[in-house]
Each structure stands twice: as structure tokens, then as C-alpha cells.
Amino acid sequence: MRLSITVNGQAHADDVEPRMLLAHYLRDVCGLKGTNIGCDTTSCGACTVHVDGESVKSCTVLAVQSDGADVTTVEGLAATRSGPNGMHPVQAAFQAEHGLQCGFCTPGMVMATAGLLAENPKPTEREVREALEGNLCRCTGYHNIVRAALTAAETMAASE
Amino acid sequence: MTAINLPRGSILGTRVQRLEDPEFLTSGAVYTDDIVDERLTGAVWVTFVRATLAHATITSIDTRAALATEGCVGVITAADLADLPAQAPMMPLYPTGMAQPLLATGTVRYVGEPVAAVLTDSRYTGEDIAELVNIDYEPLPVVVDPVEAATDETLLFPELGTNVVCAKPLAADDDIFAGCEVVVTATIQNQRVAVAPMEVRAAAAIWGADDRLTAWVPNQGAQGAQARLARMLGLPVAQVRIITPAVGGAFGAKVGADPEAAVVGWIARHVGRPARWVETRSENMIAMTHGRAQVQSVTIGGDRDGRVRAYRLHVLQDSGAYPRFGAMLPTLTLLMAPGVYDIDRLQLSYESVATNTTPVGAYRGAGRPEATAAIERAMDLFAAEIGLDPAVVRRRNLLAPFTEPITSKGGAAYDSGDYVMALDTVLAAAGYEQLRREQAIRRERGDAVQLGIGVSVYVEITGGGGEAGASKENATVQVHPDGTATILTGTSPHGQGHATVWAMLASEELGIPIERITVRWGDTDLVPEGGGTGGSRSLQQGGAAVRQAARELVDVARERAADRLEVSPDDLEIDYTNAGLVVRGVPGAGVTFAELAADEPLLVRSVFRAPGATYPFGAHVAVAEVDVETGRAELTRLIALDDAGVVVNPLIAEGQRHGGLAQGAAQALLEEVRYDEDGNPTTSTFADYPIVSATEVPSFELVTTETPTTYNPLGAKGIGEAGSIGSTPAVQSAVIDAVAHLGVRHIDMPTSSMRVWSAIRAANEGTEH
Numbered sequence: 063m064r065l066s067i068t069v070n071g072q073a074h075a076d077d078v079e080p081r082m083l084l085a086h087y088l089r090d091v092c093g094l095k096g097t098n099i100g101c102d103t104t105s106c107g108a109c110t111v112h113v114d115g116e117s118v119k120s121c122t123v124l125a126v127q128s129d130g131a132d133v134t135t136v137e138g139l140a141a142t143r144s145g146p147n148g149m150h151p152v153q154a155a156f157q158a159e160h161g162l163q164c165g166f167c168t169p170g171m172v173m174a175t176a177g178l179l180a181e182n183p184k185p186t187e188r189e190v191r192e193a194l195e196g197n198l199c200r201c202t203g204y205h206n207i208v209r210a211a212l213t214a215a216e217t218m219a220a221s222e
Numbered sequence: 223m224t225a226i227n228l229p230r231g232s233i234l235g236t237r238v239q240r241l242e243d244p245e246f247l248t249s250g251a252v253y254t255d256d257i258v259d260e261r262l263t264g265a266v267w268v269t270f271v272r273a274t275l276a277h278a279t280i281t282s283i284d285t286r287a288a289l290a291t292e293g294c295v296g297v298i299t300a301a302d303l304a305d306l307p308a309q310a311p312m313m314p315l316y317p318t319g320m321a322q323p324l325l326a327t328g329t330v331r332y333v334g335e336p337v338a339a340v341l342t343d344s345r346y347t348g349e350d351i352a353e354l355v356n357i358d359y360e361p362l363p364v365v366v367d368p369v370e371a372a373t374d375e376t377l378l379f380p381e382l383g384t385n386v387v388c389a390k391p392l393a394a395d396d397d398i399f400a401g402c403e404v405v406v407t408a409t410i411q412n413q414r415v416a417v418a419p420m421e422v423r424a425a426a427a428i429w430g431a432d433d434r435l436t437a438w439v440p441n442q443g444a445q446g447a448q449a450r451l452a453r454m455l456g457l458p459v460a461q462v463r464i465i466t467p468a469v470g471g472a473f474g475a476k477v478g479a480d481p482e483a484a485v486v487g488w489i490a491r492h493v494g495r496p497a498r499w500v501e502t503r504s505e506n507m508i509a510m511t512h513g514r515a516q517v518q519s520v521t522i523g524g525d526r527d528g529r530v531r532a533y534r535l536h537v538l539q540d541s542g543a544y545p546r547f548g549a550m551l552p553t554l555t556l557l558m559a560p561g562v563y564d565i566d567r568l569q570l571s572y573e574s575v576a577t578n579t580t581p582v583g584a585y586r587g588a589g590r591p592e593a594t595a596a597i598e599r600a601m602d603l604f605a606a607e608i609g610l611d612p613a614v615v616r617r618r619n620l621l622a623p624f625t626e627p628i629t630s631k632g633g634a635a636y637d638s639g640d641y642v643m644a645l646d647t648v649l650a651a652a653g654y655e656q657l658r659r660e661q662a663i664r665r666e667r668g669d670a671v672q673l674g675i676g677v678s679v680y681v682e683i684t685g686g687g688g689e690a691g692a693s694k695e696n697a698t699v700q701v702h703p704d705g706t707a708t709i710l711t712g713t714s715p716h717g718q719g720h721a722t723v724w725a726m727l728a729s730e731e732l733g734i735p736i737e738r739i740t741v742r743w744g745d746t747d748l749v750p751e752g753g754g755t756g757g758s759r760s761l762q763q764g765g766a767a768v769r770q771a772a773r774e775l776v777d778v779a780r781e782r783a784a785d786r787l788e789v790s791p792d793d794l795e796i797d798y799t800n801a802g803l804v805v806r807g808v809p810g811a812g813v814t815f816a817e818l819a820a821d822e823p824l825l826v827r828s829v830f831r832a833p834g835a836t837y838p839f840g841a842h843v844a845v846a847e848v849d850v851e852t853g854r855a856e857l858t859r860l861i862a863l864d865d866a867g868v869v870v871n872p873l874i875a876e877g878q879r880h881g882g883l884a885q886g887a888a889q890a891l892l893e894e895v896r897y898d899e900d901g902n903p904t905t906s907t908f909a910d911y912p913i914v915s916a917t918e919v920p921s922f923e924l925v926t927t928e929t930p931t932t933y934n935p936l937g938a939k940g941i942g943e944a945g946s947i948g949s950t951p952a953v954q955s956a957v958i959d960a961v962a963h964l965g966v967r968h969i970d971m972p973t974s975s976m977r978v979w980s981a982i983r984a985a986n987e988g989t990e991h
Contacts (some may be wrong), residue, residue, distance in 0.1 A: 079346065086345075093258070096250030098470070100420045101503035105908030108420060123422030137249050149248060157243040160877045165246035166420035166470030172247060191916040198908065200420050200471050200719045203884030203945070204916040206877055 063126050069094065078125050083111040084118075087125035088135055095184030096136040096169045100198070107197030110170035110177070111135045117177030119170075120194070137170035139176060145217065151177045152214040163201035173196050174191025175211045184215055233726050233736070240498070241736060246386065249905040251468035254424035254438050255500045261428050261436070265496035266295050268486055269348030271355045272509065273330035276366070276901020277378070278359035280328060288340060293347035296493060297355060298339040300327040303488060307456040307497040311547050319382050320576060322544035324454060324481045326487070330359070331378050331543035332579050333903055334508030339485050341493060344691040345500075363577045364901040368517060368540035371575040378543060378576045387541050387549040389573040390556065397569040398532040402523030406603045412592045414515035414540065414895040415888075416911055417585050421470020422506040425483040427490035427499045435462045435487050440469040442477045443714045443754015444744045446515035450478035455487055459738060462487075466744025469716035473885075474584030475511050476716070477547070477756055482509070503721045507906045508938060511587020512895050515540035515548065516555070516592050522600040523742065526608050533565050535596055537572040538583040541582050548582025549574035554589025559632045561597045562641040562679045563619045568631045578901040583754070586885050587943040590682040591950050598678045598729070598951035599968065602958070606967055612955070613654060613677050617645055620679065629833075634683060634819040636837040637931045637939075638641035640865075644841040645679050648863040651925045652843035658846075665963050671852050674960025676844040678952040684866075684940025685933075686835035693832040695753050695760075697767035699728055700773050700825035705816035706738045709771075710827075711767050712752020713764035714743050719874040720760060722797040724768045726871060727936075731772035732815060758838075758940025761870060767830035775815075777828040779803060782822070783813045836931045836939035840864040842948035844887075848960035854981025855957045857887055857918070863925040864944045873988035875941050876924055882945020883922050888914035889946075890953035912972075914982040961985075 066075045069092055076091055082177070088094045088111065099121055100108035109120040112134040122178065134142060146149035146158075152175050155161070162168040171194065178185060178193040190211045199207060245251060285297040300323060309321040338355050342348040350610045365376040369383045378385055412418050426438040435457065441447035444464040450461045469476060482499060489497040501509065517538040524530035541549035552572030559570050560848065621628070622641035630636055654675070661673040685693060698710040709724050725739035743749060753759065776796060783803040784791040797804040797812050804812030817823050843861035860883055869875045892912040896904045905911040925972040930937030950971070958966060958975040965985035969977050 078278075081346070089256075093524065095252070095256035095258075096248075098250065098253070098421070100422070100470075101908040103503070103907045105421065105913075106503075134849065136247070139250055147244060149244065153244075153247040155248055157239050158303065160240065160873045162243060162246055163719070163877055163881065164469065164471040165242075165717070166253065167250045168246055169250045187921065194916045195916075198913055198915060200418055200473070200885070200913075201881045202573040202877060203880035203882070203922065204919060205880040205922050207885075208916065 065126055065129050067128055068132045068136060069139065080124065080126055082125045083121050084125045084128050085120040094135050094137050098166055099165065100171060102179060105198065107174055108167050108170040110173040110197065112173060112177060115180065117174050125137035136172055139172065141212040150176065151217045155210040155217065159206045159210040161202060161206040161215055167197060167199040171199060171207055175214065178211065179218060181216055183219060187212065195218065232730060234730055234870050237708060238722060238726055238736065238871055240719050240722045240726060247751050248704055253421050253470050254426060254440050254467045256918065257426055257438055257467055262426055262496045262498065265340040265426065266489065266493060267343065267345050267348045267499045268489060268497050268499035269340045269342065269352045270336045270482060271340060271352050272335055272505065273326060273335040273360055274336055276333050277358050277362040277364045278330050279362060280326060281358040281360050283338060284356040287356065288351045288501050291348065291351050291354060293342050293344065294351050294668060295341035295343065298489060300325040309454060313550060315388050316545045316549060317387065319379050320387060320545050322481055333901055334505065334580055335543065339489065341489065347554060352624055356697065358750045363609065365903050366577055366579060366897045366899060368538050368575050368577055371577045371876060372573060378578065381548060385575045387545040387574040387576055389435035390571050392536055392571040393569055395569060398534065398569050399521065399523040402531050403525045404604065404607050405519045405521060405523040406607050408968055409604055410518040410596060410599055412516040412518055413971055414512050414893050415509055415585065415893045417473050417510060417513055418913055419471030419473055419475065422501045422503055423480060423510055424500040426487040427487045427615045428496040429491040435491060436465065437462065437483065437487050438465050438467050439474050439483050440716065440754050441466055441479065442472045442716065443752055444746050445712065445752045446477060446754050447479040448746045449634055451484055451487055453698060454484035464746045466714060472716050473925065474588050474756060475587045475865060477584060488838055500568065504907050508580055508903050511546055511548065511581050511583025512542065513582065514592060515582045520596050520600045520606045524604060528608065528610050528615045530563060530565050530604060530619045530832050532567040533560060533597065533600065534569040535559050539572060539574040540577050540579065541574045542579045543576060544581050545574065546581045548684060549823030551589035551592065555593040557632050558590050558593035558683060559597065559636050560630055561594055562621055563597065564621045564680045565619065565631060579897055586755065586882060586946045590943065590977050591886065594678060594680040594947050595951045597661055598955065602955050603967060606962065613649055616677065616679055617642065618644065630939045635935055636681060638929055639681060639837060639839045641679055641839055642927055644721060644839055644863050648841040648843055648925055649929065651923065652861040654843065657845060671847050671849050672960045674846040674848055674956040674958065676952040676954065676959055678948050679841040679868065680948045681837050681839040682944060682947050683835045684838055685762045688755055693763060693834060694826060694829055695767045696751055696761035696829045697764065697771045698773040698825060698827040699768065701819045702816040703776065703816055703820040705734065705849060707732065707742065709739060709741045710749050711741060711743045711764050711768065712749055713760040714755045716755065718760060718878065723871050723874060727765055727768045731769060731776060733796065733801040758942035762836055762934045762936065762938045762940060763830055763832055765870065765938065766936055767828055768791055769935060770830050771826050771828035774828050775824065777986060778826055779815055779818050779824060782818050785813065786813055806954045832933050833957065834933060836933050838864065838866040838939040838941065838944050840944060840948050842952040843955035844949065844952040846953065846956035846960055848978060849956055850961060850964065852981065853975040855891060855973050855978055857891060857953055858920055858948060859923060860920060861923040861925065862945065862948060863927060864941065864948065865927045865929050866941040866944060867930045868928050869926065869938040870938060878941045879924060879945045880922055882943060883949045884914055884919050886946035886949030887919050887953045890950050890971050892918065892971060894972050
């Protein structure tokens with residue numbers, strides 16, 4: 063099937079198998095390997111990207127379902143808003159707060175956090191934890207991920 | 223608490239942000255499935271067909287339909303691997319007949335065991351065609367419960383006549399409890415859990431023009447993976463090269479290499495095309511080694527004043543169908559059995575048995591969390607029996623502080639420790655007295671939500687020999703003519719931040735900014751020797767080696783600089799500002815390391831040898847709220863004092879602790895791998911397995927003390943596993959403590975709502991449980 067899609071600001075048009083997952087399209091067709099796949103039950107959120115501005119688990123969406131959509135992956139996030147060290151403020155906060163260790167959940171976790179802050183710019187710790195419940199991390203115990211989200215909220219509010 | 227004197231302005235001990243993070247955050251690290259490499263062009267995709275029965279004879283494998291399907295390149299079964307030598311057991315003391323073949327040969331012994339490998343041109347067709355491989359089985363009797371397996375009524379390996387893999391015999395000598403006023407006995411489940419790193423297992427392999435296998439495999443030490451792959455494939459070690467991609471978590475389960483990786487390597491050689499494999503999460507949950515899986519029989523005896531006199535521990539270890547590292551876990555559990563306590567009489571034994579379940583391996587702590595869980599639960603049971611506060615009973619039995627090594631009754635040589643300080647400090651930080659008062663008020667009021675407080679004190683062993691089995695590690699430090707430096711290390715980070723911390727250690731010696739130092743590891747051509755990362759060994763051995771190599775590099779540079787500047791080496795001092803050497807008292811009269819490197823390569827390889835393992839310790843307090851009407855438990859606070867000696871980067875050390883705390887709490891509260899009676903896994907996806915999420919743990923309260931070790935010049939002990947060791951029993955005990963006033967003495971992990979509710983009900987009915 064024919065798929066027309068914008069990924070990180072760039073227009074793509076490809077013929078894809080109808081059953082191809084968006085996650086595999088981004089990884090294998092677009093070559094954007096930042097989006098990881100950690101499970102097969104929509105449980106872990108490692109594959110989280112933004113589709114038309116909303117956080118979506120890209121392993122749960124067929125590529126063709128995203129026809130006409132505007133997709134942002136972790137590779138394109140920094141271009142949407144500048145922050146310290148050329149990174150998006152959420153990315154910079156993850157570094158500052160040591161919100162990542164092995165890094166596998168990180169692209170999805172960063173995208174989910176950016177998605178949360180777009181909807182709720184000043185979340186409480188509880189709201190951060192609930193918003194990230196669908197994103198699993200085995201390294202950090204979530205402690206510094208939560209700190210990173212709260213720090214990012216502060217820096218983004220300060221630069222408004 | 224010991225004060226540490228660091229030079230003024232030292233980078234060591236500061237919260238340096240990780241150098242590797244920008245890549246991880248903006249483009250993602252390159253894991254095995256992400257590799258784009260021309261050597262892998264045209265790779266076949268490997269999909270494993272796995273056993274669907276827990277114990278069965280394979281009567282036939284029909285591959286015709288698969289082979290007739292477009293896109294199928296081939297199907298490999300055990301018959302194809304006949305050229306390989308018989309697989310050897312992982313440890314010499316295991317029976318030879320219990321080694322797992324690379325593909326099931328004649329019999330399958332657990333659901334998930336690889337039986338065949340389907341080769342296709344793409345991932346999606348691999349899944350399709352794997353369905354077409356038709357395997358007929360003749361079911362055999364299944365044994366899932368290790369207690370039942372120990373009776374040898376159902377055998378996995380009938381020719382061996384027993385399910386026992388290895389054992390230290392049970393010595394049922396009640397004399398050790400003679401004279402004790404109180405003796406308490408319990409059977410405690412330390413349940414099987416999934417390791418569940420976020421990155422599943424994977425491999426990519428080629429057989430190159432150099433007549434060698436080159437394999438990209440997520441691992442915890444390339445050299446260990448190389449040795450294991452070579453052994454499984456019957457190749458000389460020199461004919462295997464491992465390149466380690468980014469590794470998405472490991473926690474003990476990526477040590478060495480698994481049979482599937484060897485099959486991928488075999489395919490690369492014999493099919494004549496590069497081969498790639500990435501398992502699914504559902505495969506990972508049933509085919510990657512699991513952790514823990516012990517049944518612990520504890521007996522503790524002592525006096526009514528709280529003094530413990532005797533402790534007996536028998537560990538029944540479920541090793542899974544084929545013994546891996548798991549069968550050895552009890553040896554570490556027994557070594558650490560008495561923990562931080564001064565107990566006169568010990569009686570320790572174990573038995574590891576095979577069952578029709580996924581093999582058990584190392585998981586964060588690997589045998590030590592199990593030891594701490596057993597003694598800490600025993601302490602609580604003893605305290606409850608004599609009606610004393612569990613913190614008071616613990617304090618009464620702690621070993622006195624020591625700075626010179628002492629030998630524990632378990633046989634471990636503890637290097638340094640102050641357990642009294644740890645307990646007192648964490649109790650103060652938690653506000654223990656206030657918590658007990660609040661608990662009393664809630665009990666008095668008969669609140670639906672009761673408060674529970676759990677206490678644990680632990681000591682563990684770290685750096686007891688990496689996968690290479692030795693307390694040594696190598697590092698190479700090289701300064702380049704452009705002023706940058708490269709470090710080669712035999713450790714293998716997969717989240718622990720060595721790229722940053724090793725750079726800090728070299729920068730401290732050389733004055734080269736950390737941003738100009740690159741750390742490399744994991745390619746056996748580049749770093750032929752190394753012990754990898756595991757057992758919380760890396761900083762104390764690998765980091766120590768970096769420091770040693772950097773210092774030796776300065777010595778080499780000093781000789782060369784003296785020649786060049788025509789001064790005595792003794793007249794030179796390190797110029798940290800310019801990263802070089804300068805004549806003492808003569809500013810400007812010097813030479814940089816970079817200038818010296820321009821004349822002649824400037825590098826030093828050094829091996830650091832530790833005199834022994836180190837023994838970090840700590841004390842944790844957990845606070846839980848339990849709804850006595852529903853049994854629902856919530857962890858509200860976790861206060862952790864972890865003392866791992868001198869901390870080089872607090873930001874990273876704290877991160878290690880957080881992760882361990884969550885994994886320990888997860889075992890206590892939520893996680894358990896389950897099988898039905900036929901050996902079918904019922905927790906084989908992330909939808910079924912209650913892996914801990916952000917809503918189920920609180921932010922953690924860390925207390926840090928630094929009691930240095932003398933076993934390495936950094937004064938550092940290991941911190942990677944500590945969190946899980948202290949937190950597991952603290953959290954479990956907190957849940958039990960919340961309902962203790964209702965007559966509950968023990969609830970096995972995970973303390974699910976059903977378990978807690980059942981325990982309350984059983985206590986109400988006055989029945990044993």
C-alpha cells in the first residue's frame with residue numbers, strides 16, 4: 063500500500079506491506095533507529111513517538127494508519143524546541159538528572175515526557191508517575207526520570 | 223562515617239553528567255538490532271521455533287511446508303548441528319548429561335527451548351514460516367515444583383537417575399539449637415522473577431574472509447561471550463571475534479552468550495550469509511534465564527533478651543531445565559548467610575535441582591539478595607516470637623565495627639564495615655520512633671489502612687571475580703598527539719556510565735579534560751582480555767586499573783620529558799592545566815603529553831589486581847500502607863543507607879542504587895514468574911508479568927556514608943546490586959508488619975493483595991499459614 067507521511071519534517075512516500083507496524087516503518091524504511099521496540103503487547107512504551115503532536119506507541123499502529131500524519135521521533139525532537147546543548151529541554155533534563163542508564167527505554171521515555179508536558183506543563187510528581195505508567199524502565203527505578211520530567215517542566219516554564 | 227580527603231578541585235566525588243548521554247538522547251544508542259554495517263548486507267533473518275511443551279520426546283520435525291514457502295532460506299534442526307561437539311556443562315561440577323544442546327535433541331525440557339531455526343529474507347516472513355514447522359511431540363511427565371523435583375519421582379535426565387545438579391548435604395543436627403530459649407522455623411519462598419532488561423536478546427554474525435566468526439552480541443563482557451561462543455561452537459577462542467554494541471540492560475542475564483547466539487554463529491558459517499536474530503519479548507520472557515527461584519528453610523534460635531545463638535539455612539534452588547549459573551547461586555547465598563550478625567552456630571546446606579522450567583541464571587545480586595532475605599525474615603520472625611522490636615533485635619546481634627578484615631562464620635572475609643552505624647543512621651533518617659508511634663495510633667483506631675515498617679541490615683560481596691573468575695582487570699591509557707586520550711577497558715558498561723567515570727579517573731591524573739577522553743570496550747580484537755561487568759566489580763577493579771595505567775603513563779612521560787628537557791625526572795611535576803609535565807618552579811619550562819606522543823606513541827597497559835572481594839553494606843527502612851480490607855499494599859517510603867566505600871560520581875552511584883531499590887521492591891510487592899502444573903508459563907508477556915512501573919514505587923530517600931576499603935587505591939566497593947539486596951526484605955517486612963497486629967507473621971513474596979488478604983483471613987481464623 064502507498065503511504066505518504068511526514069517524519070521529522072520530511073515528506074516520505076513509500077509502498078509498504080499493509081501489516082507493517084509504524085515502528086518498523088520508522089526503523090527499517092526511514093532508517094530512524096532511535097525508536098526502540100521492547101515488547102509485543104503495547105506495554106513498555108520504548109517505541110513512543112508523536113503522531114500529530116500526541117504520544118503514540120508506534121508498535122501498536124500500522125504504518126498505513128498513519129497515512130497523512132506528521133510524525134516526530136526522538137531524532138527530530140530537538141528541532142521542535144531548543145534547549146541546552148542543542149537538545150530539547152526534556153532531553154537536556156534527562157542528562158542533567160541522570161534519567162537514563164542503558165538508554166533503551168530513553169527515546170520512548172523522552173517522547174512520552176515531552177508529550178505529557180505539552181498537555182500538562184506543570185505536573186505534580188504523582189501526575190508524572192501516572193503519565194509515564196505505560197513506559198517501562200528497568201535501570202533507573204524511575205526516580206531520576208521523574209526528576210527529569212519535573213526539571214524539564216521548570217526550565218520550559220522559565221523560558222516561556 | 224569516615225572523612226575522605228580529596229585534592230582541592232578534584233573532579234572525583236563530583237556529580238559529573240554523563241558524556242554518553244547526548245547520543246543516547248538525540249539519536250539513540252546503537253543496539254544490536256540497530257546496526258547498519260555493510261558486512262551484514264544480505265543477512266538471513268533467524269527465527270527460532272520453540273518448544274510448546276514442558277517435557278516431551280520429539281517424535282518428528284516436518285519442515286517441508288516451511289521450506290516450500292517463498293522467502294524461506296532454510297530450516298536448521300539439531301540434526302544439522304551434528305558436526306558440533308557435545309555441549310559441555312557451564313560449570314565443571316554439573317553433570318555432563320545436563321548440558322543444554324544448542325537445539326533440542328530428542329527431548330524438550332522447558333517451554334521455550336529452541337528446537338529449530340527458520341532462515342528467511344525478512345523478519346515478518348520469519349514469523350510466518352516458523353508457524354509452518356510442524357513438530358510432533360510425545361508428552362512426558364512434567365515436574366515444575368523444585369520440592370517435587372527433589373524427590374526424583376519425575377526425572378528430566380533419566381539416565382542420570384536424579385534431578386540434583388549439585389548440593390552441599392543437609393546436616394540435620396539439632397544440637398546447634400540446644401540451650402536456645404526460643405526456636406522459630408519457617409519455609410520462605412524467594413520466588414522466580416524475570417530479569418526483563420528492556421532490550422531483549424539478539425545477535426548478528428558473519429563468517430569472514432579471515433576465516434573467523436565475527437559476532438555482535440549484547441553481553442556483559444566481550445571476552446566472556448567470546449569464550450562461551452567458541453566453546454559452544456567447538457572453535458578456538460582466536461577464531462571468534464566479539465563486537466559489543468550498545469547493550470540495553472543486562473542485570474546478570476547477558477553474561478557470556480546463550481545457545482541461540484551460537485546457532486546464529488553456526489548459520490553464518492554454514493549457510494554462507496550473514497545472519498541476524500532479535501527475539502520477541504514473549505520469547506525473552508520464557509527463554510532468557512530467570513532469577514532467584516529458591517525455597518529457603520530457616521530455623522533461628524536464641525534467647526528472650528534478643529540474642530540470636532544459632533541459625534540454620536537450607537536452600538533448595540530451582541535451576542530450571544538445564545543448569546546455568548542459577549544452580550550455583552546457593553553457594554553465594556550460603557557464603558553470605560549470617561550477613562551482618564554475630565551468630566555463634568550456623569548450619570548451612572543446599573541442593574540445586576532441575577525442573578521443567580526456563581533455566582535460572584544471575585539476576586541483580588545473584589545469591590546475595592536471597593541470603594539477606596532469609597536472615598532478615600528470620601530476624602523478624604524471631605523478634606515477633608519474643609515480642610521485641612525488630613530493630614532492637616537486630617542491633618543486639620550486629621557485628622562490632624571493624625577496619626581490618628574479619629572472617630565471617632559463613633566463610634567470607636569482610637574487609638571493612640560498621641553495621642551499627644548503618645542501622646542507627648538509617649533509623650534516624652527514617653524517623654523510626656515517629657513511624658512506630660503513628661503505627662500504634664492507626665492500630666489503636668482500627669484504621670482500614672494500616673502502617674507497616676520494615677527494616678533490613680545487609681552486607682554483600684562485590685568484585686569477587688568477574689566472569690573471568692579473577693579479581694583483576696586491565697586498562698590501557700593512550701594520549702594522542704592532538705591532546706586527546708583513549709582508554710581501553712576490560713569492563714563492559716551497559717548503563718553504568720564507565721565512559722564518563724573512567725574519563726574522570728584518567729583526567730584526574732593527566733589533566734586532560736574528560737570531554738577529550740574516549741573510552742572503548744567490548745571488541746575482542748581491541749581488548750583481548752577482560753572480566754566484563756558483573757558482580758558489582760567494575761569501578762573497584764576496572765576503574766582502579768584506569769587510575770593505575772594513567773599513573774604509569776605519567777611515569778613513562780616523566781622519563782621522556784626529562785630526556786627532552788635535559789633535567790632530572792625528579793625535577794618534573796604534573797602540569798594539570800596544560801596536561802603535561804613542567805620543571806618545578808620554572809613556569810613555561812615544560813612539555814605536554816601530546817607533544818611527547820607526537821615523538822613516540824605514549825600509552826601504557828596496566829593490570830590491577832585486587833587482594834580480594836569487597837563487602838559493601840547498608841541498612842534500609844521501608845514504609846508500607848496496607849488496606850486490611852482488600853489486602854492492597856502500597857510502598858510509601860524507602861529510606862536506603864548504602865555504604866560502598868568512596869563514591870567517585872555520586873550522580874551515577876545514586877542511579878545505580880535507585881535501580882536496585884526498584885527491582886528489590888518489585889520482587890517484594892509484584893513480580894513473579896509463574897507456571898501452571900503442566901509447565902506452561904503464564905507470565906510470558908509484559909501484559910501478564912507485573913513488571914514494576916513508575917506508579918508502584920515512591921521517590922527514594924538515600925543516605926550515603928563512605929567507609930573505604932583498602933583493597934584498591936580508590937577506596938571503592940561495588941554499588942550495582944546493593945539496592946536490591948537491602949530493599950527486598952525491607953519492603954516485604956513492611957507489608958507484613960502492617961498486618962502483624964492481626965496475628966500475621968509471614969507472607970511470601972510477592973505480597974500481592976490476594977496473599978495479604980488471605981494471610982489476614984487465616985490469622986483471623988487462627989490457622990497456620
